[in-house]
Structure formats: structure tokens, C-alpha cells
Amino acid sequence: MQNDVQSEAYLRMLKIRGFEQAVTRLVTEGEVPGAVHTSIGQEAAIVGACMALKLDDYISGTHRSHGHPIGKGADLKPLMAEILGKATGICKGRGGSMHFTDKSVGSIGESAIVGGGIPIATGAALTAQVRNSGQVALTFFGDGASNEGVLAECLNMAAVWKLPIIFFCENNGYAAVTSAAASHGQPDIAKRGEGYGVPGVIVDGQDFAAVHAVTEAAVARARRGDGPTLIEAKTYRFDEHCVGLFIKGGYRPAEEIDHFRNERDPVTLLRNSLLADGMSERAVVEIEAQAAGLIEEAVAFAKESPFPDPQEAFELVHANPIPIRR
Amino acid sequence: MTEKSKRMTYLDALGLAQREELEGRDDTIIIGEDIALYAAGGAYGDIHPSRIRSAPISECGFAGMAVGAAITGLRPIVDLTIANFIYLAADPIINQAARLRYMTGGQFKVPVTYRASMWHGQANAAQHSDRPYPMFMNIPGLKIVCPATPEDAKGLLKAAIRDDDPVIVFEDNDLWGKKGDVPLDTEFVVPIGKAKTHRAGSDVSIISISGCLRHALKAADALATEGIHADVIDLRTLLPLDNDAILGTLARTGRVVIVDPAHRTMGAAAEIAAIIVEDGFDMLRKPVKRVVTPDVPIPFSPPMEAPLYPNPEKIAAAVRELM
Numbered sequence: 001m002q003n004d005v006q007s008e009a010y011l012r013m014l015k016i017r018g019f020e021q022a023v024t025r026l027v028t029e030g031e032v033p034g035a036v037h038t039s040i041g042q043e044a045a046i047v048g049a050c051m052a053l054k055l056d057d058y059i060s061g062t063h064r065s066h067g068h069p070i071g072k073g074a075d076l077k078p079l080m081a082e083i084l085g086k087a088t089g090i091c092k093g094r095g096g097s098m099h100f101t102d103k104s105v106g107s108i109g110e111s112a113i114v115g116g117g118i119p120i121a122t123g124a125a126l127t128a129q130v131r132n133s134g135q136v137a138l139t140f141f142g143d144g145a146s147n148e149g150v151l152a153e154c155l156n157m158a159a160v161w162k163l164p165i166i167f168f169c170e171n172n173g174y175a176a177v178t179s180a181a182a183s184h185g186q187p188d189i190a191k192r193g194e195g196y197g198v199p200g201v202i203v204d205g206q207d208f209a210a211v212h213a214v215t216e217a218a219v220a221r222a223r224r225g226d227g228p229t230l231i232e233a234k235t236y237r238f239d240e241h242c243v244g245l246f247i248k249g250g251y252r253p254a255e256e257i258d259h260f261r262n263e264r265d266p267v268t269l270l271r272n273s274l275l276a277d278g279m280s281e282r283a284v285v286e287i288e289a290q291a292a293g294l295i296e297e298a299v300a301f302a303k304e305s306p307f308p309d310p311q312e313a314f315e316l317v318h319a320n321p322i323p324i325r326r
Numbered sequence: 327m328t329e330k331s332k333r334m335t336y337l338d339a340l341g342l343a344q345r346e347e348l349e350g351r352d353d354t355i356i357i358g359e360d361i362a363l364y365a366a367g368g369a370y371g372d373i374h375p376s377r378i379r380s381a382p383i384s385e386c387g388f389a390g391m392a393v394g395a396a397i398t399g400l401r402p403i404v405d406l407t408i409a410n411f412i413y414l415a416a417d418p419i420i421n422q423a424a425r426l427r428y429m430t431g432g433q434f435k436v437p438v439t440y441r442a443s444m445w446h447g448q449a450n451a452a453q454h455s456d457r458p459y460p461m462f463m464n465i466p467g468l469k470i471v472c473p474a475t476p477e478d479a480k481g482l483l484k485a486a487i488r489d490d491d492p493v494i495v496f497e498d499n500d501l502w503g504k505k506g507d508v509p510l511d512t513e514f515v516v517p518i519g520k521a522k523t524h525r526a527g528s529d530v531s532i533i534s535i536s537g538c539l540r541h542a543l544k545a546a547d548a549l550a551t552e553g554i555h556a557d558v559i560d561l562r563t564l565l566p567l568d569n570d571a572i573l574g575t576l577a578r579t580g581r582v583v584i585v586d587p588a589h590r591t592m593g594a595a596a597e598i599a600a601i602i603v604e605d606g607f608d609m610l611r612k613p614v615k616r617v618v619t620p621d622v623p624i625p626f627s628p629p630m631e632a633p634l635y636p637n638p639e640k641i642a643a644a645v646r647e648l649m
Contacts, residue, residue, distance in 0.1 A: 058398065092431030101430040108397055109430065113421045119387050120422060123394020123402075130355060130376050130400060137394075150417075153387025160382065316428050317467055319435040319490035322519060322566040324466075 003277060007287060009051055009208050010270050013043040014291035016067045017267055019076060022295050023066070023083055023097070027243045031303075033085050036097045039067040041238035044266030045170050046071040048211025049138060049231070052219050058106045058124040058137040060117030062170075063098040064237075065110030068140055072105040076298035086305035093308045094316070114175075115141060115148030118167070122154040125165035125222075136164040136222040138215075144175025146189045155196040155230065162227035166218045167198070169230070170205065172237045177251045193230035205235030206266045209273070236260040331509045337502040339476040340441075341367030343483040344403060346512045348374065354487060355395065357381055357388050358405030358441075365405060366443055366497070389415030389440065393422045396492075397434040403487060409442040409496060410456045423492040424467030435490040439483070444536070445499040446587065447635060452623035455631075457536070457588040459496045463565050463597065469493040469518055470565040474539035476506035478562055481516030489518060496564075498537035498587075519563045521571035527555035530645050531575035531582045534560050535594055538585040538617075538636050545641035554649060564594055572598060573606045580611035581648045585636045590618045615644040 020038040027036055039046060042064075050059065050071035061068040069079065074090075082089030083097050090102050098112040108124055111117040121139035128135040145151065146169055158165050169189045173180050180187060190200030199221075203214045211233055218229035238261055240246065274284055314324055334342070344367050347354050356370070357379040363369050370378040381388040385406065392402035406412050412419070423436050446455040459470055469491055473479040479497070486493035524539065525546050534542040539560045546556040557575045561568060576582055582602055586595035595616045602614055617636045625631050 058394075060394070090431065091429060091433070094431050095429045099429050101433055103430070103433040108394065108434070109422075109426060111422070113417060116390075116417070116421060119390025119418055120394035120397070122387070123391035123396070124398045125394075126355075126379075126391055127395045127398040127400050130395075150386050150390065153382075153384035154391070156382055157384060157387055157391065161379070316432040318469070319427060319437075322469065323569070325569075 003279065005051065006208070006270065006274055006277065007279070009047050009212070010274060011287050011291055012047045012051070012071055012073070013208070013267050013270060014288060015076060015294060016043045016046065016070045018291050018295040019070060019080070019298070020066055022299050024243050026083070026299070032083055032097070034096045036083070036243040037064040037241065038239050038243060039064045039237065041260060041266070042170055042172060042205065042235045043067060044208040044270065045205035045211050045233035045235045046140070048208045049140070049168050049215045052212055052215035053106070053136065053138060056106055057135050058108050058121060059140065060108055060121035060124070060137070061110035061140040062114070062117060062142055062145070063110070063112040064142070065098055065100040068110060069100050069102040069105055069107040072107055074102040074105045074107065076294050077301040080298035080302035081305045084302045085307060086302055087308040088301070088305040092312070092316070115145040115150045117141065118145065118150050118154050122158055122163060122165055125158065125163040126161070128164050129161070134223060136166065136219055138166040138168050140168050140170055142175065143169060143171040143173065143180045143184070143189060146192065147183060152196070155193065155198050155228070158228040159197040162225060164222035165228045166215065166222060167228060167230040168215070169232045170235055171232050172235050174237070174241070174252065176241045177247050179251065188232065190230055190232035198228050198230050200230040200232065202232050202234065205233030206264045206269060208266060208270050236264065329510055331507045333505050334476055334508050335503050335505050336476045336479045337367055339480040339508045340483055340497065342508065343480040343487070347484060347487045348377065350512060351401065353399060354401045354403065355379065356403045356405065357392055359383055359407060361405055366407060366441065385411050385414035386417060390418030390422060392438045393418050393426065393436060396436045396438040397426060401437045401487060403439045403441065406440055406442045408454050409444045409458055410453055412440065412442045412458055419492070419494070420465050424465045428467060436492045437490045438492045439486040440492070440494045441497065442494060443497040443499045446624060447500055447632065449626055449628050449631060451626040455624035457496070459494070459564050460588050460593045462494055463594060467492065468565055469563070470496065471518060471563050472496045472498070472536040473562065474498065474501065474534070474536055474560045476504065476508045478516050478522070480508050481514055482518070482562065485515040485518050488515065493518065496536065500537045516562065519566050519568060521559050521561045521563070521568035523557065523559045525556060525558040527557040528578055529555045529581065530648060531557045531559065531579045532585060532641060532645070533572060533575065533582060533598060534558060534585045535564065536587055538587055541636055541638045542585050542641055544638035545645065548638065548642050549645055554645060556645065567598065567601065569601055569605070572601055576602055576606045576609050580609055583615045583617060583641060583644045583648065585617045585641055587619055587635055589621050590616065591621050593618055612648045615648060617641050617644050
């Protein structure tokens with residue numbers, strides 16, 4: 001793997017990690033309206049997938065929405081402003097934490113409807129095919145969404161029409177607080193592809209290089225016109241389903257959480273890999289400082305930004321506006 | 327001289343609209359079940375195979391794919407055939423199509439058209455006989471049209487396809503075989519949001535939705551022989567409602583009967599009545615009357631089904647009560 005790809009991956013993973021740590025702090029400071037779901041622990045799966053795509057390829061995602069556009073290269077400032085409900089937010093204060101969307105990097109909609117982003121990306125792949133544009137689409141979804149019927153419908157249609165799409169499951173083992181073991185007849189989501197004629201691939205979601213390689217292969221297959229691939233990245237979310245949510249009784253064994261935090265942290269694993277590949281400690285620290293600076297800038301921008309005028313609630317409902325009764 | 331219009335059925339008018347838009351713009355696609363071989367408004371066979379998508383039975387999936395295609399540059403027409411099937415596609419229509427523009431701060435437009443044909447009065451029982459538009463009128467972000475004539479069927483479907491917002495076209499299947507003159511101009515569209523006055527009168531207003539228009543006109547004929555002159559308007563668009571037309575006809579007559587083939591509770595007629603009471607109360611000479619379908623699932627047996635819907639006799643009777 002080229003060193004510059006790994007360096008860029010490290011920067012993007014640190015941006016996701018730092019962004020979400022900052023957001024978590026802002027939640028405890030009472031600055032964040034609404035619910036916040038972090039993807040800390042899942043950064044290698046996200047960035048490995050996103051870096052196999054070009055800027056104008058499409059992605060759709062989930063309620064755990066911060067990592068995907070950041071992984072695709074989005075500017076952090078409008079994202080952070082959106083979290084705080086500011087006028088300068090990427091969605092002008094109409095989306096919030098669960099609905100990051102950044103058209104400029106091909107992010108066409110994260111969705112708080114579980115499985116909701118799957119047909120959206122499949123439709124984007126249809127556009128790419130109709131226009132013969134060479135673009136591909138990738139949809140992120142969780143193990144919970146894999147039980148939604150719309151995945152089966154889209155896998156099948158994408159297979160029939162050989163659409164240029166990658167179905168990318170971030171299997172973190174838990175749908176909110178229900179374990180995959182308690183909600184799946186068999187544990188490997190990738191196997192569901194076979195029933196629809198879609199190749200399924202399982203990959204270690206904590207290993208950036210492994211995720212990047214399998215996604216690159218799936219992207220190449222899609223661009224060749226050979227159709228969809230279902231990738232299942234086995235990963236783990238370090239924090240709770242939702243910031244501030246505490247579940248009594250512990251649905252996840254403490255040893256499991258400790259194991260992932262201590263032994264399987266994707267950021268640490270990539271850092272070690274960079275050093276092993278010959279990057280200097282100083283160069284690694286420079287990337288870390290760069291990420292920290294970008295996050296600090298984003299928080300400052302978000303805090304300084306104004307809230308939207310409440311009257312703006314009546315704007316952007318339609319592209320061709322209609323009278324709205326108040 | 328070329329013909330300016332042609333007599334054709336409501337169904338052929340829908341097919342003509344769809345075909346003109348498909349031929350006229352290469353970003354228009356059609357997606358739905360069986361559309362290559364057997365479809366409402368004409369099948370397409372092998373022409374434009376990339377843009378004619380006969381989908382597997384997957385309403386939620388392809389209704390959602392159309393949203394993804396729309397925000398990335400195409401203008402999809404989704405043929406949902408029987409209107410009841412729209413419930414299977416409700417999530418992408420409501421949670422995605424209607425809201426994506428707003429929720430993304432205007433980053434996208436969502437130019438998708440959903441066609442849903444309301445089959446009723448044909449002994450198809452409760453799972454094939456709904457008139458579901460009132461539910462969707464409660465969803466900000468959508469537009470809803472309900473053509474009642476072949477001319478409006480062509481013009482409103484074309485307007486829907488050309489609109490940059492999601493539009494649901496609720497077709498009245500009872501009208502599919504009815505004929506009328508339809509403009510052949512490929513640029514002919516009926517603007518979304520404008521009602522049409524079909525008959526002028528000063529005694530009573532009959533505000534009609536969808537296929538009830540022909541019942542309203544028959545009732546008006548019968549009433550005219552009794553010296554009662556009805557103002558008959560067809561709303562054509564249900565979201566947005568044409569408030570000016572509603573209040574305008576009220577101003578002319580002071581008496582209103584609303585004819586709506588949907589069920590009574592929270593039907594479109596309920597909202598129209600509310601607009602009249604809120605904004606036109608002082609013009610009312612008598613209470614508002616509704617001629618609607620009672621709140622029962624539609625039964626199969628024809629003698630049970632037929633009496634449930636609005637008809638000319640019920641409309642005329644409602645008018646007489648107001649005089």
C-alpha cells in the first residue's frame with residue numbers, strides 16, 4: 001500500500017475520531033440539541049470504503065452519520081455547525097446529527113430511517129448506469145438494517161440490472177442494544193448476497209488496508225459493469241448506541257468492549273502500521289496535530305455561527321414553491 | 327393543417343403524456359412492474375431499454391430507488407399501478423422523497439412522479455379499492471394531483487413529470503375508458519395548483535374531486551331542471567389546494583357541497599370544509615355538506631359496494647337540503 005494513501009487514511013480516521021469526541025464533549029456541555037450517535041471504533045471500515053471511491057462517486061448512510069461524509073473528504077466546519085443547529089450548517093439547520101449530507105463530496109443522504117439509504121444509493125447507481133457516467137454508489141448500513149426487507153429488494157434489483165453499487169454493511173454487532181446473535185438466523189450478513197446472485201465478502205473492519213482492498217475490488221467490478229458486491233465489515237462501536245444513553249444490565253460484556261478498545265482500535269492499528277512501514281514518529285504526530293487543528297477550527301466556527309431565523313422554516317420545502325398555510 | 331387535439335380515452339391521454347416526456351428528454355425514466363409488456367398507458371417493449379425498467383415486485387425498493395435517481399439527475403416516473411400498493415412504498419415517498427430537499431438544506435431537488443391508479447367500484451374488495459390521497463395530503467413536501475378528464479390527465483401528468491418536486495398522480499381508474507378532447511401540443515401542461523370551473527351557477531357550489539366530477543355535472547343537470555343553478559368546480563390539485571377557487575365559488579353562491587370519493591374521516595373534504603369555515607364563514611348561507619364514502623372497508627359484493635360512493639342522486643339530494 002502506498003504510504004500517502006495510508007497517511008491520508010490516518011488523517012481522515014483521526015478527523016472522524018476527533019470530530020466525534022468533540023461532539024460528545026459538546027453534548028455534555030449542553031450545546032447539542034437532539035440525539036447523537038458516534039462511530040468511534042468503526043473508522044477503518046468507513047475510511048477504507050470511502051477512500052476506494054472517487055470524489056464524484058455516491059455514498060448514502062445511516063443515523064450514525066458523521067463518519068461517512070468525513071471519510072469521503074467533507075469540510076468539518078459546516079458539519080459541526082449543523083450539529084449545533086446553526087444557519088451555517090451543511091443542511092442549514094434542517095438535518096442535524098443524524099442526517100449529514102454533503103453533495104460536494106458525493107454524500108447524497110444519511111438517513112435516520114434504518115435501511116432508508118439503501119434504495120437511495122441503488123437509485124444513484126441507476127442514474128450512473130443510465131447516463132453511462134462511470135460513477136459508482138456505495139451504501140453504508142448496519143447489521144440492524146440488514147434485516148429490513150428493502151435490502152433484499154435492492155440486492156435483487158441491483159443484481160438483475162448489474163447496477164454499479166456496493167452494499168457495505170458496517171456490522172458492529174448490535175442494532176441499538178439488541179445483539180446480532182439475537183436477531184440473525186445466521187451471523188454472516190455477507191452470505192445473504194448469494195441468494196440474489198451478489199458476491200458477498202467478509203472483511204476485518206478494524207483493518208484499514210483490508211477494507212480498502214476489498215472495496216477497491218468491488219468498485220472495479222462495478223465500474224466494469226459486472227454489478228454489485230455485498231461487503232460485510234466486522235467492526236465494533238466503542239461507545240453507547242447514543243451519547244448519553246445508559247442501559248442498565250449491560251447488554252455488551254465489559255471484556256468485549258475492553259478487547260476492542262485495547263487490542264482492536266483501528267486508529268492505533270493504522271498508526272502502528274504507518275510506523276512499521278517506515279513513517280517517522282514526527283510525521284505521524286504532524287498528522288495528529290493537523291487533525292486536531294481542523295477540529296478546533298470547526299468547533300470555533302460552529303460556536304460563532306448564528307442560529308437560523310425561525311422564518312426560514314418555511315423555505316426549501318419545495319423546489320417550485322407552493323403556498324404554505326400557517 | 328395538423329390536428330390541434332384528438333378525442334381519446336383518459337388512459338390513452340396518460341400514455342401520451344408519458345410517451346411524449348420519455349421521447350422529449352433523455353433524463354426521463356419509467357420504473358414499475360410489468361411496464362415493458364403490460365402497463366397503464368401503454369407498454370414499451372424494447373425501446374429505450376436503459377430507461378424503461380420493468381421491476382421485480384419490490385414497491386418499497388424501486389420507489390426508493392427513484393428518489394436516489396431523482397436527486398442524482400434523472401426524472402423518474404414510478405408506476406405503482408393499484409393505488410393500494412402505494413402503502414408498500416410509503417416509507418421512501420414520505421420519509422425520503424417529500425423531505426430530502428428540506429432536510430439537506432436545499433442541496434437536492436427531487437423530481438420524481440408516482441402514478442397510482444385508484445381502482446374502485448369494480449368489485450375488487452378492500453385491498454384494491456382505496457382512494458388514499460388524504461393520507462398523503464398530510465405530508466409537507468409532496469404535491470398531489472387528481473385529474474378528472476382526459477385533457478387534465480395529459481396536462482397534469484406532464485406537469486408532474488416536469489416539476490422539480492415529488493408529485494403523486496392519483497388516477498381514477500373508473501375514468502380510464504372515458505373519452506374527451508386532448509391537446510396534441512407536446513408543450514401542453516395543466517399548471518399544478520389550479521382548479522377548473524366546469525359549470526357556472528349562482529345558487530350552490532359543488533366542489534368536486536377526481537372522478538366525482540362527472541357525477542357532479544349530472545347532478546347539476548338534474549338540478550337545473552328544478553331551477554337550481556350549480557357552480558361546479560373540479561379541484562384537479564389536492565396539494566396545494568386552490569384556496570382562491572374554493573373561496574371564489576363560495577363567494578358566488580354561499581352554499582357548498584363537497585364531493586370526495588375518499589372516506590369521510592379526515593378526507594380531503596374535511597380540509598376543504600375547514601378552509602371554508604376558517605376563511606369564508608361570513609359568506610356561508612347554510613352549513614357545508616359533504617358527499618363522501620362512509621368509513622367502512624370497501625366490500626367485494628357489488629350490491630354492497632356501489633351504494634357507498636358519491637353519485638349524482640346523493641349530490642342532488644345534498645344540494646336540495648341546502649336550498
